[in-house]
Amino acid sequence: MKDVAAHARVGLKTVSRVVNGEEGVAPDTRLRVCASIDALGFRRNDGARLLRQGRTASIGVVLEDLADPFYAPLVRAVEEEARAHGALLINGSSAEDPERERELVLALCARRVDGLVVVPAGDDHRYLRPEMDAGVATVFVDRSPGLLDADVVLSDNAGGAREGTAHLIAHGHRRIAFLGDRPDIQTAAERLRGYRAAMADAGLPVDPAWVSLGPTEPARVRAEAERILTGHAPVTAFLAGNNRVTVSLVRVLAGRPRPTALVGFDDFELADLLSPPVTVVAQDPALLGGTAAGMLFRRLAGAAGAPRRVTLPTRLLARGSGELPPAQG
Amino acid sequence: MKDVAAHARVGLKTVSRVVNGEEGVAPDTRLRVCASIDALGFRRNDGARLLRQGRTASIGVVLEDLADPFYAPLVRAVEEEARAHGALLINGSSAEDPERERELVLALCARRVDGLVVVPAGDDHRYLRPEMDAGVATVFVDRSPGLLDADVVLSDNAGGAREGTAHLIAHGHRRIAFLGDRPDIQTAAERLRGYRAAMADAGLPVDPAWVSLGPTEPARVRAEAERILTGHAPVTAFLAGNNRVTVSLVRVLAGRPRPTALVGFDDFELADLLSPPVTVVAQDPALLGGTAAGMLFRRLAGAAGAPRRVTLPTRLLARGSGELPPAQG
DNA sequence: TTGAAAGCGCTAACAT
DNA sequence: ATGTTAGCGCTTTCAA
Numbered sequence: 001m002k003d004v005a006a007h008a009r010v011g012l013k014t015v016s017r018v019v020n021g022e023e024g025v026a027p028d029t030r031l032r033v034c035a036s037i038d039a040l041g042f043r044r045n046d047g048a049r050l051l052r053q054g055r056t057a058s059i060g061v062v063l064e065d066l067a068d069p070f071y072a073p074l075v076r077a078v079e080e081e082a083r084a085h086g087a088l089l090i091n092g093s094s095a096e097d098p099e100r101e102r103e104l105v106l107a108l109c110a111r112r113v114d115g116l117v118v119v120p121a122g123d124d125h126r127y128l129r130p131e132m133d134a135g136v137a138t139v140f141v142d143r144s145p146g147l148l149d150a151d152v153v154l155s156d157n158a159g160g161a162r163e164g165t166a167h168l169i170a171h172g173h174r175r176i177a178f179l180g181d182r183p184d185i186q187t188a189a190e191r192l193r194g195y196r197a198a199m200a201d202a203g204l205p206v207d208p209a210w211v212s213l214g215p216t217e218p219a220r221v222r223a224e225a226e227r228i229l230t231g232h233a234p235v236t237a238f239l240a241g242n243n244r245v246t247v248s249l250v251r252v253l254a255g256r257p258r259p260t261a262l263v264g265f266d267d268f269e270l271a272d273l274l275s276p277p278v279t280v281v282a283q284d285p286a287l288l289g290g291t292a293a294g295m296l297f298r299r300l301a302g303a304a305g306a307p308r309r310v311t312l313p314t315r316l317l318a319r320g321s322g323e324l325p326p327a328q329g
Numbered sequence: 330m331k332d333v334a335a336h337a338r339v340g341l342k343t344v345s346r347v348v349n350g351e352e353g354v355a356p357d358t359r360l361r362v363c364a365s366i367d368a369l370g371f372r373r374n375d376g377a378r379l380l381r382q383g384r385t386a387s388i389g390v391v392l393e394d395l396a397d398p399f400y401a402p403l404v405r406a407v408e409e410e411a412r413a414h415g416a417l418l419i420n421g422s423s424a425e426d427p428e429r430e431r432e433l434v435l436a437l438c439a440r441r442v443d444g445l446v447v448v449p450a451g452d453d454h455r456y457l458r459p460e461m462d463a464g465v466a467t468v469f470v471d472r473s474p475g476l477l478d479a480d481v482v483l484s485d486n487a488g489g490a491r492e493g494t495a496h497l498i499a500h501g502h503r504r505i506a507f508l509g510d511r512p513d514i515q516t517a518a519e520r521l522r523g524y525r526a527a528m529a530d531a532g533l534p535v536d537p538a539w540v541s542l543g544p545t546e547p548a549r550v551r552a553e554a555e556r557i558l559t560g561h562a563p564v565t566a567f568l569a570g571n572n573r574v575t576v577s578l579v580r581v582l583a584g585r586p587r588p589t590a591l592v593g594f595d596d597f598e599l600a601d602l603l604s605p606p607v608t609v610v611a612q613d614p615a616l617l618g619g620t621a622a623g624m625l626f627r628r629l630a631g632a633a634g635a636p637r638r639v640t641l642p643t644r645l646l647a648r649g650s651g652e653l654p655p656a657q658g
Numbered sequence: 659t660t661g662a663a664a665g666c667g668c669t670a671a672c673a674t
Numbered sequence: 675a676t677g678t679t680a681g682c683g684c685t686t687t688c689a690a
Contacts, residue, residue, distance in 0.1 A: 001667065011676060011677040013676070014676060016669065017675095020669090024676080029675080044667085045666090047380050047441055047666095048380055048669090049667075050376070051380055051667085052667085052668050052681080053670095053682085065405065067404065067405035072401045079421065083421070088419050088436065089419065089420055092412070092418065109372065110373060111375045130370050131372075247599065250599075251602065269598070269599075270599050273583060330684065331684095340662075341662085341684085342661055342686090345685065346660090354660085355659060355660090358659080358660085374683050377685090378683075378685075380667070380682095381683085
């Protein structure tokens with residue numbers, strides 16, 4: 001820019017004015033400046049500009065895995081909102097590792113992102129306190145932060161699991177298994193709670209053998225499902241704790257002669273084309289992301305007040321697998 | 330940082346030294362500085378730091394849609410590579426709109442990203458020439474840039490389509506339809522070319538009614554498929570031009586009494602659980618992304634030389650739908 | 659071992 | 675209408 005000013009024989013500020021389309025530049029001066037800009041191939045450095053302005057027009061997004069079919073639309077929704085506000089997205093995957101999450105978040109704060117959308121992985125987010133006090137607006141999505149009071153947008157995990165379980169009960173099932181994620185993952189714990197609540201509502205006992213929480217790789221889920229199906233008290237239905245579990249269960253159940261009912265958690269593409277079509281408790285990831293981003297930008301626009309907690313409802317999509325009657329024991 | 334220096338009664342540079350772990354600070358000075366840092370809650374501003382250093386340690390990613398199941402793993406792979414090099418990802422979706430892509434890319438360049446990974450949407454990327462000359466390393470993925478010579482990583486789209494078509498021919502089909510994306514999208518054109526080549530190889534004519542290129546919303550694909558199936562020269566097999574078309578076709582074909590063979594393009598989750606399981610020509614999106622990012626960082630590390638073009642092979646995954654024999658005409 | 663000064667590229671505040 | 679100065683928060687150079 002300095003070079004442009006010299007080349008056009010004008011002051012630095014005049015170039016700045018032209019570049020930013022400000023008023024108060026004589027037409028022919030403007031022309032001369034533009035010519036110099038073209039001649040030198042000048043492009044404004046937004047980094048420097050934003051440094052001066054004290055913002056970065058960018059917001060950070062940290063979540064487990066960018067490529068997960070559940071999170072990808074969430075990010076996309078945040079992106080749309082950011083775009084509407086002229087901000088760019090900087091993002092990173094935490095790979096469900098609290099330490100990596102922390103590094104990522106702090107790296108983003110060090111770059112002075114204006115705001116942060118985080119799907120928390122760990123259970124202690126006090127490290128964010130100083131950053132938030134320093135002015136980084138932060139909204140958590142999908143799970144609550146640990147030991148930190150902040151804006152958060154959640155799905156009604158307990159309610160959804162409860163509804164899914166009740167649905168199975170309404171279709172005659174009394175022995176229902178729950179296969180979910182590690183109990184230290186909040187959503188998993190909530191869903192387990194909903195499952196138990198529905199069983200209790202119906203006065204049904206829960207055999208400990210029916211509940212399995214842990215990593216959701218296919219191999220483990222498969223093994224657990226087999227165990228539950230062939231154990232001393234086989235179930236007639238499953239409630240899956242997340243999308244990965246649902247898919248694994250579909251695979252296991254497809255290979256068995258006797259039909260077993262299944263309600264999945266999270267919707268997925270082609271669920272309606274499987275046989276039987278898969279009944280699921282659906283969340284709306286795009287709405288989660290959009291809502292969170294909306295709150296974030298409202299904060300950035302100056303909205304004060306205590307941290308808000310928003311819970312979005314889930315929706316039971318009955319497609320077939322959840323309406324199968326109990327197999328004859 | 331200035332405040333820290335004042336508080337610790339040392340020079341600015343000494344604080345800088347401590348913050349960056351540089352040598353040459355007396356132990357007790359260092360201690361005093363650290364104490365002041367904690368007392369004031371100081372965090373280094375990486376934006377300012379990088380401004381001074383003339384890089385940003387961030388790379389831009391621009392593609393059609395972050396949430397697309399094909400692109401999400403690609404981005405993820407770029408992210409891993411970036412992480413290994415200490416860089417963050419800034420990204421945006423072009424929504425297949427050349428103008429939006431251009432804006433996004435230029436916004437990223439204005440922020441002086443060190444490098445750029447782009448899945449091009451338009452067909453004229455000359456606007457990038459000045460940026461690349463100015464030092465923004467750029468690698469294109471999945472499609473070639475228009476009117477610009479640059480590094481690019483592609484799948485063998487023509488080869489894949491040819492193999493898929495030949496597979497259908499080998500299973501006895503002679504009337505095969507191709508339903509693909511708009512012909513101005515390069516990958517779509519390439520795949521059409523592969524389809525035609527395979528048909529020609531086998532000495533088979535291609536009825537113009539069998540080929541349909543255009544937007545891939547479900548409604549249009551559905552209508553076109555119905556038209557082709559009920560027209561004067563119905564086909565016995567389909568080659569789908571991309572993942573969205575594949576899914577739409579699965580839906581259409583599932584609703585018909587007479588089984589019709591199908592080979593999809595791009596693999597998708599659960600393809601093996603449908604009935605019949607769906608045969609596809611699979612690309613490896615993560616490998617595309619990883620390869621592109623690898624090339625990018627090699628350039629950033631100083632690798633010179635002419636632009637490189639890498640083509641990755643596709644893989645035919647025979648699962649059932651592509652091995653169905655032709656229905657009796 | 660330490661620090662003062664200059665400067666990265668820009669904009670805000672105040673001249674002229 | 676235009677220019678000058680200061681400064682965003684840091685690093686680099688060079689001197690002490």
